[in-house]
Amino acid sequence: MAQKKKITGTRRASSKRSSSVAAAPIVEMVEELPLSTFTEKAYLDYSMYVILDRALPHIGDGLKPVQRRIIYAMSELGLSAVSKHKKSARTVGDVLGKFHPHGDSACYEAMVLMAQPFTYRYTLVDGQGNWGSQDDPKSFAAMRYTESRLAKFSKTLLQELGQGTVEFTPNFDGTLTEPSLLPSRLPHILLNSTTGIAVGMATDIPSHNLTEIGRACIHLLDKPKATLDDILQYIEGPDFASSAEIISSPEDIRSMYETGHGSLRARAIYEVEGSDIIVTALPYQVSGSKILEQIAQHMNAKKLPMVEDLRDESDHENPTRLVITPRSNRVDTDSLMQHLFATTDLERTYRVNMNMIGLNGRPQVKSLVSILSEWLTFRVETVRKRLQWRLSKVEKRLHLLEGLMIAYLNIDEVIAIIRNNEEPKPVLMERFGISDEQAEAILELKLRHLAQLEEMKIRGEQDALEKERDKLQSILGSERRMKTLVKNELQEDIDTYGDERRSPIVQRDPAQAISEADLIPSEPVTVVLSERGWVRAGKGLELDPLALNYKAGDSFQSAARGRSNRNAMFLDSTGRVYCVPAHGFPSARGLGEPISGRLKPPDGAKFLSVIMGDDDDRYLFSSTAGYGFVARLGDLFSRNKAGKSILSLPAGAAVLPAAAVSSLVDDKVCAISNTGSLLSFPVGELPEMAKGKGNKIYNIPGPKFKTGEESMLALVVVAPTQKLRITSGKRHTVIKFRELEEYTGVRGQRGRKLPRGFQKVDAVEVES
Template identity: 60%
Template structure:
């Protein structure tokens, strides 16, 4: 880019690109350092720090009376933070909400919002506030030489750069903020656990993140909802400073039918959760739920009751669905991005963050003790001069009465310093009593002992760390509490499928000879008694549940499936299957099956081959179905037989002959031709395949003739698969039905 050089005195010449880059970087650094990110020392953003400090300057300690919030906001804006009053007040409100801050820093009076709607707080002219007891951990040492001061925005006042936090507040209340090109999301933690971790690090600086997790197992939100993030994921999060945390609502079951939700995840609106559940109920996506009630009150901040249709409902499955489809389970991003002691933003792991905070705390304690030591030494110096004066009180009085300038005279006569001489001259007459000398010597002894103690601590790094450790443990004793958010191992949430959400009702599916299908409620349905279109008649039926898939077979060995609940009602003639499925030209439907996915059936052909398979292997999302049974030339599909474990299999041929063998001899395949069921001479065909329990009676029907075989006759036909079997009466040459006789 070419630049035009202007020769005007005092004018800076810069390209637009250079100026824009510089201006944007300045703005970005301002947002990062002075607005959005917390400092590792006190864990506060600038606006929060200024609010806390302004309240302390107003005398709004935990023991004082509340004052109007507008007073505090006015002081903050006028003295330290020249920005919008609504943003400042909102930051103040956040620090007062016990459902937003794990350890609130502001004690509010009035309407400060609710868990259901955190921004429903009253205007600042209506609410009152003071500092909470916990805030003293940030302010107690502010006047003890522990902080660096900086001029405020107009240079008329000084404000602390960082508050002298006695605990690692950056991890206790957490924070979130969006800067330019970076963000921070730090979850809250338990003060006792964090302090125990700090003590462990002080004792052993090489403590690993995994070892720290023994003291700090995870975040601790201001809610009783469960943290379900696995330990290995928490370890990765704390090791790298980035990750995610999942929290799930806590619930219990009452009377075996009511689910009572007692705690919601952090910052989740109860009203929104109720609306999400109610919307699913309106859309018939929760047929197992009959009622939803909000029984929350002053004693129970959260109490939502979900009433199930019956005690047979699997509550765990329903709750997993609600966790997956509503805000009853939430995922929170974690990004431990803070401004470090070097003044630069950086993402830090748990160990790095605590180690750096401990450096800050040790230095703060060193400065506090040095400040106190300087005060002690100064006081000892003055007491030394006062003691000299008391021992020579008459001469001191004479010098003061007679000399025009007594101060230099006192300094010359007794070897006093300027401060000592000034202190002697400032003495009141009442302090000239005889007991005053004893008071001076007592104070002197006490201060001397304190001086030695302070010098010992300041002279030893080990003693300094021990002092920090004692103070941390004392603060943990005063402000520590039990963990609120339990850490539990839980299965992942999973939304139920459309079929799972349906009510499980008994249904019978009826197939006609022309391929028309319909479904009737209940299992006591006789398909042959139903009415059919002219030229059509009953072909097959099977019973099951509305949640199951109906499997259809055609005479080419292909299988098809449709959800049973989607089939037309039996109050009409139904509808043709060809409207939904696309079988090969010339094929026709022969059978319908219902059951659970793991139920087994026997697929066989008239040439004597077959296998067992699970019903789910016959499901097909394709309208054209799937090839399940391979048919040799001239073979026909036999009616599939439902099979259970340890049953016997009956094979009847056209000879007629009968063979019985154990189902374990049948191979289990997903599809194919199968293995030989019975030995067949040329021209002979298998008529039927059937499965039954050992000891049952079977009736074989051929046309209008039916013969019953008892357990003894069936045992006589029992042999290995692929054997010849036993002969049957010639009247059973064309067996078209086999049934169990009660």
Template identity: 40%
Template structure:
């Protein structure tokens, strides 16, 4: 061991960990991942900066690629020449970059995977768009750092006016992570960026109205939108791409599939070769010949078909088995402040705007400093021109320039810079014309300084500058989309094809349902003769009628506690006077089950809506259950269990509430209870619920449940022997859940047991059905409001020991009333269907 050396013992595991972390961070930061601000890795940045150094601008002659590569290697990038040349080649290939940055002359490869010519044969220069990425580098807009041997300075980032990370994308494999960003359309990205500047709180969904999807240089079709949406929202996603193909008749009786565009990063020659292999193996049949007829005018791959082949079937097989359909796995990882981060669409735009803001600020500060320095010199020159004779005499009387400067400083109180400028002033600047120019330049500078200071003081002005420069970029380089977007079959939702129009849903007492256009329930003026109402079967009547929209959902609850879903547009359409279809035939309901309740729901995908709404259910045995609508937001064809029904019990009612309503339950024994909905805690979908009311006896049961908000509505109760009455909600005091309730009707042998409870208004009708099949319809406003504990009045006269079987609150069709009136009689049709349709079904 040499003198002065010593051995330090270390743990090899710790050393390996430390060395590997250092290596991986070096790869991540210095090689593989792009910077979020300019979208470049160090090698791209160095190639462009090296080309600017050499002066190979878009309006200058081409230079040998070897010269450029050598310059970049010698000054900035101490790696192999192939890494630099490969980078430069890719930046020149129009099928690799959406907006190429290098203008290449010579063989720069092909979409067939052909290698480019050696760098000694090709020539290059910058594209105009690349110059806009390098613009203002000389104005201290970005930080510079020493190169690998500390002999030169290189920029750590470019002050790009173009959102390059989005428009050209990036790809790279680091240690433990990789990035794969698709390119986008410059016009769309600029419009999206401007929208973000105008509204910093803009949602990604709104940004997607501007930036619709990636836009690949090879065109093709983006098939399916879910992956695009996921990538924009999370930074990760899978974008499926399909080649653009058409079917042509190439000669009599023979057709061919012609491919004009292929997916991004697909090798055309490899794709054709592998397709030919699949045809030979028999995995794809129907193709007799494959030819590549591509030329400088464009791509044309011909798949000639056999006489009996079905073109669309063959095309779908090509999509399934070949690279004519492939996917781009988006993984938006970029360096943010030197650290790798996963970025969504808004993040990338945000970081670019922040970078441009810093560039504009630093450029303005630089221009302000230069303007103030020049104004300072001009002030001295103007002083000299105003005292020209004295200045000339003072300079002539000095032995040296230094002495002249000192005398000028002492005489006119000038700075050293001003005195130097006066001493070095040329004689031609003493002419009157030149003196006028000095004053004009000074006045302009003073205005410019004030303007630059105003820019630095107002962020809104800086943002306007960014927007103006982006618009200029769009006007110079913006173009049309190349990749069109197509929804895949499994994403094509039927509701996308059905307008979300308002419709009327009507359901009869026997369970017949139909959907009718709202305009059939037209508004009639006073004196109209009305229109014929819905036709129903014998002893059936219209029980539920409400306005909905085609995209709404209908939740259907059965007595066994099951919930079924139906989209409103799935309800069979029928005219106003049609009877509709049996609901039993439209859902998978069991034979021994029956429908008990319907709920019209606006949206099952709106998170805020489904979490703020509740479904209240009650059973005949007095059990009540409250569940968030969210629990019923995932439809299944065969329905789900909405509530656990105990043995001997069955579901009676289900209502949609807002979480702060009041619940009233009535018992056969003549009692009723009123309590706040908040007294019922919400529980899971399969739970059985809690006690809502205590039954008077084993034979007692709940006959009705209503949900009320405020005390404006009336409560109507009807007994089995035909007695009924209306009472104010306020007559029922609010108690706790689970109590015995208070008397709602005086149950006697004369009145019979309570049969129904409804909340009603004067605009409602009642339909009463007896066990012998007799029905009677009456207006609610014919019943006066009376006290809670009274016996009530006779609402129907029953004969021969008949009893009431059911009571339903029904929609009052004023059109029908008018039609039943005598012709010529003045009919009051003001209360039209449109004025009554808004009532939720009860």
């Protein structure tokens, strides 16, 4: 598919011509391109524009184009650090109208970031009014309300601007010129944090301490072959505009500087005052209101039972003061804060990707040593241009002073030539052998200035300029002297703008969150399961499940008593066990919720019983085929919503509800068949397994089980303090523990018949 480029039309015949003359067609030929080629070129052009002219900073001055234009526009408006503030709208208007034809809100936001001391390590704009707060950086006032001027530190970017140090290029409409770079006296690319997203690449450069970076540059000037380890003797690591600790290991920091990418971890600082925990410093770009919101969410979700109260006591004297009140003095403060570090933004990880536009005009991720080396190349070249510009000015002035001295020594003759000639310049040039510039300087002198042309003054200025010329030439001619000058200027800026490190670097282990089970309060709870699989929980162990209301057509199935910080385990009709935390069930006052909504049971599966207890508690699992085994609850645990297969079923067999085992020595297994037989034997005769079919408990002949004539109806475990209650129709019988001796036999045999009238058993219960 190609774009249509041929346009045809007709030209009307002249009115002076005959109407019979046919209209001549107009054919305009335009280049035709395949759509794929056109779109590829357009996308690549757009990508390069975003990369080079919007999103990535330049290594020379460390600024993006919009930041550079804001700083330059403010300097052109005369908004120096000692001038009066002006409305920010004035600056934004100049930037948009002269240099940066884009959105005013984006331009103003870029300006705001350069004025926020909690965003920029060394601010470039001095703001007056509401420029946002650390708690809410986006809360700044509109540009029509705020006022601004350049900060003192911006002098390091503009001080050498008019001294031939950088090239000026036409602006977007060609009516003005703007600097392609600013002649930065410091490696600004590392001093203030920079983030940006381009097409196919991004940048995240952390801020650093000016003193450390400056000293590293001085060392690199002395020893150009210095290694990364040599540089790291001066640079400890990044230095954010925040007092929070940087807790990354030295190995991680070194790897970040070596490769140009990696990550950093910062952690809030806290102290203990009485029973309260006071957070005094937050990680970079983390707001206190967000921290309080996160902690409050955990408290509402009952995941922080050890915290009683939260307060924000921040003010002008204490910009960050968050108060966390534990529930009691027994709460481990360090453990609580470790949990908060792991679950909130009190500890934060920052991505580092030192991607920037180099001196070759190409984006590249650079290591620390290459950044400093390349910037020093830029700085030395900038100083060289500045000195050459000054040298040309000095030589030009000396040349003019030489002509003025000739004029002073021959003042009467010069006046006569000017009075007697219509074009005195050629005559002066020929008479005294001076140049065109010298003759022009003589002719531009006013009469009242002739008295000032004293020989001593001219010679004094000549001597000073000749000394300056010789000094400039000696510096330009010596690489060593050039480096010495750059070092001296770096040291001067360190003395002027340097400060102490804000972000201490302390190596700490990663924070560990407290397990959910430890956070949940341990309270007695009763979990109730209905016949149709609806589950609910009530506080306390005295809850009577039979007294609860159930949905129409539903009834009680099973109940388990335990603690709210444990898991409830559900056994279904396929022999699978599912684990669900007990604290999340709806209240027993309602009808509950279907447990299948939290799990993924097989189609047609029915939940038979609910189990609760400690990991070492044991339960007996069995099937109607007469097989079973004892299992520890700890071996049944699974986080899988599809459950864990525990009991293997023979063909035609069904799962029986699990029975609790209190003692492997004293308890007895009671197996009752549907034909009214009872077999009792010690629990210890059954194996302890994690899963499987189990051993034979009750001997049911194969043909009878296959035809459904006989099967194991129920299997319970009776402790010495309990008794067995068997119901058949309206009749029931109670068998005490000592009376079970009559039905005791060998595991795997057939039991003895129950009394007359209980050949058909309807229900079996264990009573205390």
